[in-house]
Amino acid sequence: MAEPILNVDHVGMQFGGLTALSDLNFSVGEGEILSLIGPNGAGKTTAFNLMTGFLTPTKGEVKFRGVALKGLKSHEIADLGLIRTFQRTSVFPRDTVFDNVLIGLHRQGKLGLLEAILGLPRARASERAQRERAAELVRWIGLEARADDLAGSLSYGEQRLVGVALALAAQPKMLLLDEPVSGMNASETHTFVQLIRTIRDRGVTILLVEHDMPMVMEVSDRIVVLNYGRIIAEGTPDVIRNDPAVIEAYLGQSGKKAAHA
Amino acid sequence: MAQLLQHLVNTLVLGGTYALLGIGLTLIFGIMNVVNFTHGVLYTFGAYMMFIVVHQLGVNFFLALPLAIVAGWLLGAAIEILLLRPLRGSDIDTTMLVMIGAWIAMQSGALWIWGGVAKSVNNPFPDAPLVLGPVSVSWLRLFVLAAAALLIVIAYLLINRTKLGRAMRATFQDHDTAALMGVNVSWVYTSTFAIGSSLAAAAGALLGPVYVIFPQMGDLAAVKAFAIVILGGLGNITGAVIGGFILALAEELGAGYVSSGYRDAMGFLIIIAVLIFKPTGLFARAERVG
Amino acid sequence: MNRIATLICLAVFISVPLWLTDPYLLNALITTGIFIIGAMSLNLLLGFTGQLSLGHIAFFGIGAYVSALTSLGFDVPIVGDFHIVHVPWPPIAGFVLAILISGFCGYLVGRLSFSVRGAYFVIVTISFAEVVRLVALNWVELTQGPLALTNIPSITIGLPGLGYLVLKTKLQNYYLVLAVAALSYLLISRLVHSHYGRAMRGLMENETLAVAVGIDVTKTLTLAAIISAGIAGAAGSLYAHYIRIIDPDVFAFISTVTMVIMVVSGGKGSLAGPVIGGVIFGLLPVFLRPIMPPEAQWITYGGVLIAILFVLPRGIVPTLAPLLGLSRKPGGAAAKVAPRAAEEHA
Numbered sequence: 001m002a003e004p005i006l007n008v009d010h011v012g013m014q015f016g017g018l019t020a021l022s023d024l025n026f027s028v029g030e031g032e033i034l035s036l037i038g039p040n041g042a043g044k045t046t047a048f049n050l051m052t053g054f055l056t057p058t059k060g061e062v063k064f065r066g067v068a069l070k071g072l073k074s075h076e077i078a079d080l081g082l083i084r085t086f087q088r089t090s091v092f093p094r095d096t097v098f099d100n101v102l103i104g105l106h107r108q109g110k111l112g113l114l115e116a117i118l119g120l121p122r123a124r125a126s127e128r129a130q131r132e133r134a135a136e137l138v139r140w141i142g143l144e145a146r147a148d149d150l151a152g153s154l155s156y157g158e159q160r161l162v163g164v165a166l167a168l169a170a171q172p173k174m175l176l177l178d179e180p181v182s183g184m185n186a187s188e189t190h191t192f193v194q195l196i197r198t199i200r201d202r203g204v205t206i207l208l209v210e211h212d213m214p215m216v217m218e219v220s221d222r223i224v225v226l227n228y229g230r231i232i233a234e235g236t237p238d239v240i241r242n243d244p245a246v247i248e249a250y251l252g253q254s255g256k257k258a259a260h261a
Numbered sequence: 262m263a264q265l266l267q268h269l270v271n272t273l274v275l276g277g278t279y280a281l282l283g284i285g286l287t288l289i290f291g292i293m294n295v296v297n298f299t300h301g302v303l304y305t306f307g308a309y310m311m312f313i314v315v316h317q318l319g320v321n322f323f324l325a326l327p328l329a330i331v332a333g334w335l336l337g338a339a340i341e342i343l344l345l346r347p348l349r350g351s352d353i354d355t356t357m358l359v360m361i362g363a364w365i366a367m368q369s370g371a372l373w374i375w376g377g378v379a380k381s382v383n384n385p386f387p388d389a390p391l392v393l394g395p396v397s398v399s400w401l402r403l404f405v406l407a408a409a410a411l412l413i414v415i416a417y418l419l420i421n422r423t424k425l426g427r428a429m430r431a432t433f434q435d436h437d438t439a440a441l442m443g444v445n446v447s448w449v450y451t452s453t454f455a456i457g458s459s460l461a462a463a464a465g466a467l468l469g470p471v472y473v474i475f476p477q478m479g480d481l482a483a484v485k486a487f488a489i490v491i492l493g494g495l496g497n498i499t500g501a502v503i504g505g506f507i508l509a510l511a512e513e514l515g516a517g518y519v520s521s522g523y524r525d526a527m528g529f530l531i532i533i534a535v536l537i538f539k540p541t542g543l544f545a546r547a548e549r550v551g
Numbered sequence: 552m553n554r555i556a557t558l559i560c561l562a563v564f565i566s567v568p569l570w571l572t573d574p575y576l577l578n579a580l581i582t583t584g585i586f587i588i589g590a591m592s593l594n595l596l597l598g599f600t601g602q603l604s605l606g607h608i609a610f611f612g613i614g615a616y617v618s619a620l621t622s623l624g625f626d627v628p629i630v631g632d633f634h635i636v637h638v639p640w641p642p643i644a645g646f647v648l649a650i651l652i653s654g655f656c657g658y659l660v661g662r663l664s665f666s667v668r669g670a671y672f673v674i675v676t677i678s679f680a681e682v683v684r685l686v687a688l689n690w691v692e693l694t695q696g697p698l699a700l701t702n703i704p705s706i707t708i709g710l711p712g713l714g715y716l717v718l719k720t721k722l723q724n725y726y727l728v729l730a731v732a733a734l735s736y737l738l739i740s741r742l743v744h745s746h747y748g749r750a751m752r753g754l755m756e757n758e759t760l761a762v763a764v765g766i767d768v769t770k771t772l773t774l775a776a777i778i779s780a781g782i783a784g785a786a787g788s789l790y791a792h793y794i795r796i797i798d799p800d801v802f803a804f805i806s807t808v809t810m811v812i813m814v815v816s817g818g819k820g821s822l823a824g825p826v827i828g829g830v831i832f833g834l835l836p837v838f839l840r841p842i843m844p845p846e847a848q849w850i851t852y853g854g855v856l857i858a859i860l861f862v863l864p865r866g867i868v869p870t871l872a873p874l875l876g877l878s879r880k881p882g883g884a885a886a887k888v889a890p891r892a893a894e895e896h897a
Contacts, residue, residue: 052763078765086763092756103753106746107765113774116745117738123745130746163760170764296670344857351864353669354603358815359860361808366853373846480804484681487674522689529678529685536667536675 005030005065005174005205006051006082012059013046013229020046021229024060028174028207033200035208035216038226039249044209047226048178051207052084053077065173079107081173085180090163093152097143100151100162101134104169108133134169141165141195157188164195174205181212193219217241225249263395268513272506274402275513277409278464280505282482283489284416284498285460291496292433292453294353298360299340300461301483302367305476307333307462308469309375311382322385326408326466333462334455341454346447371476379473405467412463413502416456420498425452433496461486481525488528491535507531560826564729568722576837577721583833584728585790586806588735590813590825592782597811598820599743600775601755602668606660606676608807609683610780613656614649614787615797616687616694619703621645622792627692642706642792649788650781657780661773677804684802699798706792724793731789735782740822742778751775812852816859818866827868 004027013021021043028034038044049055051062053069062069064082072080092100108130115123138147141161146154151162160180167175177196181189189212196219200206210216216223217237225233225240227249233240240246282304289297310329314320320328344363348356386400420426431439432449440446464482472478489508493500508528516524571577593607624639664675687694694700706718706727718727742748750771753761762768791797809832810825817828835855839848863870 073767074762075765075767078763083765084763086760089757089760092753092760094756095752099749099752102746103749103761103766104764106750106753111746113747116747117741119741127745166760166764290670294670296673347861355860355864357603357670357673358811359857361811362853362856362860364853365805365808365856366850369846369849369853373844373850484677487677491671491674520689523685526682526685529682532674532678533663533682536671537663 003030004028006207007063008047008051008060009063010060011047011050011057011062013043013050013055014058019229021050021057023230024050024226026224026231026234028205030205031200031203033196033206033208033219033221035210035220035223036226037210037213037216037223038232042226042249043229044226045178046229048084048176048209052082052176078170081171082176083167083170083172083174084176085160085163085167085178087178087182091151091154091159091166093150095151096148097151097154097162097165098134098138098147101137101165101169102130104166105130105134107170137165137169141168157184160184160192161195164199168199168204172204174207175199176207176209178209179211180208181210181215189215264517267396268517269510270396270398272509272513274398274406276506276509277406277413278468278505279485279489279509280502281409281412281416281460281464281467282486283493283501283505284413285457285464286486287490287493287496287498287501288420288429288453288460289457290490292429293345293450295345295454296353296357296360297454297457298357298364298483299367300457300486301479301481302364302371303333303337303458303461303479304465304468304482305368305371305474305479306336307465308382308474308478309371309465310462311466311469312375312380312474315382322383322470326463329466330459330463333465334459336462337458338451338455340458341451345450345454349447349450368476368479375476377476379475381473382470384470401471405471408467409464412460416460417498419456425449429453481528484525485528488532491532557823560823561733565726568725574721577725579834579837581721581724581728581793582790583829584725584732585786585793586809586833587813587826587829588728588732588786588789589783590810590817590829591732591735591739592779592786593807593810594814594819594822594825595739595742595775595779595782597814598818598824599748599755600751600772602772602775603673603811604676604776604779605673605804605807605811606678606680607779607783607810608802608804609660609676609680610653610657610783611787611790611806612680612687612797612802613683614653614784615791615801616700616787617652617784618642618645618649618788619700619791619797620693621648622704623700623702625693639704642704643708645792646706646785646788649784651784653784653787654777654781657776657778657783658773660780661776662769680802680804680807684799687799687802694799697798699796700791701796703791703795703797705795706789718792724789728789728793731785735785736822736826738778738782743822747771747774812856812859814866815856816863816866818868818870821866821868821872823872824866824868828866831867 006028008024008026011021011024012019024043024047036044036047046055050057051069053062053072053074056070064077064080067080069077092103095103111123111126135147138144141164143158143161143165146158151159154162164177164180181192184192193215196206196208208216208220217240220237222236223234223240224231225243225246232245232249233243235243282300285303286297286300289295289300307329310332311325314325314328315322340363344359345356348359384401386404390397390399391403420429428439428444428449429452431442431444432446432453436446439449461482465479469478485508489501489504491504492507493502493504508531511527511531512524515527567580568577571580589607589611592610593604596602596604596607620637621640622642622645624637626634626636628634660676660679664672664679667675688696690696691698708716708718710716716723718724743751750761750766753764753766754768754771758768787801790801813828813832814825815828816832817824817826832852835852836848839851843851859866
């Protein structure tokens with residue numbers, strides 16, 4: 001395994017008297033595609049929120065590239081290069097696709113206020129560079145034809161792509177994707193898998209929280225399986241596929257899972 | 262010491278009507294998520310109803326009070342049906358601005374109909390105050406306190422002991438779920454707004470005879486109501502009652518020991534301080550936040 | 552196309568005194584112009600960050616008082632024999648100080664109150680304005696209280712080699728207001744089209760996502776509050792030096808409402824919105840005055856506000872601009888990006 005970029009160090013989380021996560025301990029290597037899976041209620045969402053700094057753990061700590069996330073604001077975490085996407089509201093609905101990506105480029109365009117207001121040559125150049133970069137990203141994600149449409153008017157799958165483009169615009173070192181393919185059809189999912197690989201090949205580490213088992217098996221380098229707030233298995237897709245504890249966890253919950261499918 | 266006692270007695274009298282104002286607004290705010298800028302106008306309306314019923318219709322003072330409350334109820338229901346019902350589902354800013362428009366129009370209407378000259382309402386109580394040792398309190402103010410206390414108890418029973426009250430509480434928790442459970446949410450909203458308005462009118466009808474009546478009298482009352490709601494926590498009836506008395510105390514002490522010019526600043530200062538230091542209100546329960 | 556439309560509008564405004572000589576109307580235009588500047592500053596908060604500041608008149612009034620007191624001078628007892636004495640400075644210094652101090656108040660209000668949003672933010676801002684009004688009313692040694700500050704000097708501009716120009720006439724004040732309005736418009740336009748403006752829009756539309764891509768909520772909103780308050784302060788200063796008398800009524804809540812009406816009717820979040828809404832609602836009293844008493848005017852005001860929210864909830868400009876944009880022929884190289892540009896400017 002490559003050098004870890006994200007360390008989840010014996011993290012626990014309690015809400016009131018309820019233990020959502022008891023002892024989460026794993027790390028993500030640089031350039032890896034790691035998936036976090038588990039039956040419903042296993043603590044995936046809590047884990048995801050802890051890793052993105054939306055929640056502060058009651059025990060242990062999360063470190064990104066050696067920096068503890070505790071006490072950092074969400075935008076400061078983004079500044080470290082840890083960017084997340086969202087399951088439901090992944091876009092700025094009343095802006096065009098192009099402008100969505102432009103907003104995502106926020107971290108790149110930091111200019112002095114005076115420069116921006118006076119419209120100095122440097123500001124103009126920076127603005128032009130950002131627009132070019134945005135256009136390039138829109139092209140890269142394959143939404144060129146819809147660049148001028150309002151993001152809110154796009155199909156569900158397309159909105160997910162905009163969400164990813166936005167996240168990429170923020171130049172992440174690591175991308176956390178929250179159930180990115182839920183609601184996508186098979187061919188959209190397949191395209192998305194290719195996209196994730198391409199993003200990784202550009203040097204971005206990826207952590208995926210996902211329900212879609214075939215997709216997870218196909219794309220992941222390594223999988224961490226959660227159940228009842230603890231890790232029950234960890235390893236390559238082949239290992240996970242044959243792990244009796246994992247099979248038990250999923251079969252034991254198959255009725256519940258079917259209800260949610 | 263005597264001065265302090267007098268301030269405390271005044272607090273009690275003022276606090277009762279403030280509580281009424283606060284309960285009305287907190288119900289509307291909490292259940293409907295509407296920032297009701299017409300609350301002050303309803304207060305003014307209640308006071309003018311007293312004036313009209315007592316002086317122009319020549320009806321008995323004690324009968325005028327329930328009439329003013331019913332009139333406030335009707336006006337509130339009308340506002341809700343005409344202005345808020347069509348906007349159901351709009352964002353809070355839109356309804357807030359519509360309420361501001363209604364407030365301007367109605368207040369100017371009051372000015373047009375009744376003129377800007379302040380009026381007073383005669384009351385049947387003796388002029389000589391009741392003197393108890395170092396403190397004195399007028400009979401009218403005592404009546405106001407008693408009537409306010411009675412109305413608070415009625416409001417409390419209405420919300421906690423009736424079918425409508427149960428529907429209102431369910432809607433407060435989660436209006437979607439309430440609707441699924443068979444609660445007629447539209448009816449709950451109209452009733453809530455009407456009840457809140459009638460309480461504001463009641464406060465105006467009670468305080469109108471104590472002071473004088475003029476079209477802009479509701480502006481300060483509205484701000485005070487907001488202060489009380491924020492102090493007590495959104496949708497929290499008990500909080501509104503306590504908040505009403507706290508505001509009255511702050512005003513009495515501020516006017517008595519700082520400067521009477523800043524009496525009315527107390528409400529605003531309380532709002533700012535509470536929102537900065539404890540935005541959920543002093544008595545808010547954790548699950549009500551959000 | 553948009554730039555051309557803006558320039559045409561500017562040219563029309565510049566030409567107004569050439570064909571409109573009625574002093575009463577010119578006066579109405581000047582005060583309207585001052586309120587339009589206030590409305591533009593309000594729009595920066597309401598339209599571009601989604602924060603409804605109903606205490607906006609506080610910044611306007613603070614600007615007016617700061618500017619008036621700077622140019623009048625004052626002698627205020629603080630404790631015992633300790634006085635703060637200020638000798639009169641030129642009005643232009645008052646103008647600059649008005650912007651700075653109002654901006655600083657914007658910083659304070661923003662810093663303290665952006666932790667509360669929505670209805671609570673609205674109520675905090677109203678309270679702030681009322682507290683400031685009560686201070687102006689009661690701190691008689693400084694503000695003269697209800698007796699008003701009178702004889703406020705007109706703005707004087709020093710021209711190199713030509714001596715001083717006192718802007719006393721309506722014509723001069725018209726162009727002064729127009730110049731400040733045009734500059735404010737340009738400033739706000741530049742700001743909202745920079746990445747600062749995009750950060751504001753992002754926060755307004757989807758705060759969680761905006762924060763996740765690295766936008767700093769407090770910094771962005773506070774910046775908007777500072778600039779917005781500063782511009783409102785500039786408008787207040789113009790008002791003080793034009794009307795030349797101010798009293799605590801300058802903080803009247805109804806003035807905030809007037810600005811809100813201008814913004815909402817014209818179209819919040821559109822640069823031209825407050826200008827269009829402002830011209831309509833600023834001049835509406837001029838036309839209503841001969842036909843109805845003041846109370847009825849206010850009833851009409853309230854009624855029109857409600858009607859606009861029911862009929863044109865997005866405001867005049869965002870509703871009409873696409874129609875106009877379609878009916879015109881987009882010119883030259885801008886053709887391809889014209890629809891989007893129209894959307895951005897609208």
